[in-house]
Amino acid sequence: MPRRAFLVRSSPDSGCCNDASGQRTVNPAANSNQSGAQSLQSTIAFTSRTQWIDGTVQASPSPAANRCGYPWASFLARCWALGAPQAQARGEDFSIWVELFRARARARGVSDATYTHVMQGLKPDTEVLDLQRDQPEFGEKLWQYLNREWRIEAGKVKAKEYAALLSRIEQDIGVDRSVMLGIWGVESAYGDPDVQRNHMRPIFPALAALAWDEPRRRRYWEQELLNALVIVELGWSTPEEMRGSWAGAMGHTQWMPEVWLNVGFDYDGDGRVSPFGRPDDALASTARYLIQRGNYQRGEHWGHEVRAPQGLRRASGSRGYAAWQNAGVTRADGRPFPQPAATARLWAPEPDGPAFLLGPNFYAVRSYNPSMNYTLSIVHLGDRVVGGKPFVQKFPGSERALRSPNSGKSNSGSPRSVSIPAAPTGATP
Numbered sequence: 001m002p003r004r005a006f007l008v009r010s011s012p013d014s015g016c017c018n019d020a021s022g023q024r025t026v027n028p029a030a031n032s033n034q035s036g037a038q039s040l041q042s043t044i045a046f047t048s049r050t051q052w053i054d055g056t057v058q059a060s061p062s063p064a065a066n067r068c069g070y071p072w073a074s075f076l077a078r079c080w081a082l083g084a085p086q087a088q089a090r091g092e093d094f095s096i097w098v099e100l101f102r103a104r105a106r107a108r109g110v111s112d113a114t115y116t117h118v119m120q121g122l123k124p125d126t127e128v129l130d131l132q133r134d135q136p137e138f139g140e141k142l143w144q145y146l147n148r149e150w151r152i153e154a155g156k157v158k159a160k161e162y163a164a165l166l167s168r169i170e171q172d173i174g175v176d177r178s179v180m181l182g183i184w185g186v187e188s189a190y191g192d193p194d195v196q197r198n199h200m201r202p203i204f205p206a207l208a209a210l211a212w213d214e215p216r217r218r219r220y221w222e223q224e225l226l227n228a229l230v231i232v233e234l235g236w237s238t239p240e241e242m243r244g245s246w247a248g249a250m251g252h253t254q255w256m257p258e259v260w261l262n263v264g265f266d267y268d269g270d271g272r273v274s275p276f277g278r279p280d281d282a283l284a285s286t287a288r289y290l291i292q293r294g295n296y297q298r299g300e301h302w303g304h305e306v307r308a309p310q311g312l313r314r315a316s317g318s319r320g321y322a323a324w325q326n327a328g329v330t331r332a333d334g335r336p337f338p339q340p341a342a343t344a345r346l347w348a349p350e351p352d353g354p355a356f357l358l359g360p361n362f363y364a365v366r367s368y369n370p371s372m373n374y375t376l377s378i379v380h381l382g383d384r385v386v387g388g389k390p391f392v393q394k395f396p397g398s399e400r401a402l403r404s405p406n407s408g409k410s411n412s413g414s415p416r417s418v419s420i421p422a423a424p425t426g427a428t429p
Contacts, residue, residue, distance in 0.1 A: 094123075094208075105119075119208070125201060126213070128246040155185045155384075158185075173288055175287035178382030178386045179365060181385045184282075185382075187249075188252050191251075201246065225248075227261050235272070237274060252275055252282035255282070255285070255286075259289060263288055263292065265281070268281055297361055297364070302359055303359045303379070304337065304357050306354075307331075307355065312328065312346065313351075316345075318343045318344065319344070321337035321340045324346070329346065332354065344359045345357070354395065
């Protein structure tokens, strides 16, 4: 049976107010004292679900309002008991919602011509509503999410091909090439066109579906849809080019539209900002993101695999590497800590597996996508690409040696079975 919600189109004193999230709710106490005549100032309509646009409740009128026959206060009490004020799932036809949303886009400077070009006739990609509940970086075992051998080999090729660009980013912005290569490899397999073609989808149908019918973070999805429309309005891209993850993350390093607008910059000097095509803008802007939003520290390593006494594996708080070593924590490879005065936190993800000391730059990378598994896979991949060794200690039940992707038989994925994080850049739902 569909959930019943209610709509109030009210006069200023009809008891509507903004809640803590800025959305309009109905205050039954304010309305319960209205007389029958006063209550006619508000048009009450039943609908299967409720529409919210810019904090204003809207929906198509329903004859059910005229059939209910309840006095105003009784009607509100019944609706309140059903949880109607909290219900925000959309009931309108999608095309009606698209037209209602036009005013939001216009307020952000999107022309009617651009809005019509992008949104008219659009069909919502409702598959994304299920995909958002199944994100591998949060659900898989850590060893399942760690690097595929083909990513390491492909990364070494890209490191040589783009050595000059990576050196310039290190000098201009201050983020180590290993981190940039790790993000690039995990996010898009270094811009592999097969990944773009086979694992990405048009972002406007995806973001529109989320903005229309995803109740948990609707305001967030609405803003990202508006940001994407602004990008088209600016002439930086087209709906056809803007393919990405289910959440709308795009390009070499999977920018969300908000990051594209507010952090992205024209590093290659071609007159536009773009995460597609040449990787210059994507890599440099992602480095800027890590500095500005992740507080990345120039010259510091992300951390180290360590051996920790059982009594310390659950230790919390940040200490200097020298203090950790005095407490019995040592690098797993037996080498000394290169920056003993730097600080780190201990993390033991599996009871019988490796432990890690994680410095500020690990958490800077984590600001890109708030998953520990995701972050460790990035920094470890980056280390491997620039010549680092595999982890010394094994994860319980971890994968065996990996085959080359050319064999078509990899235990843990090849370019034909790539795992793409859904919503990086601080936006994972």
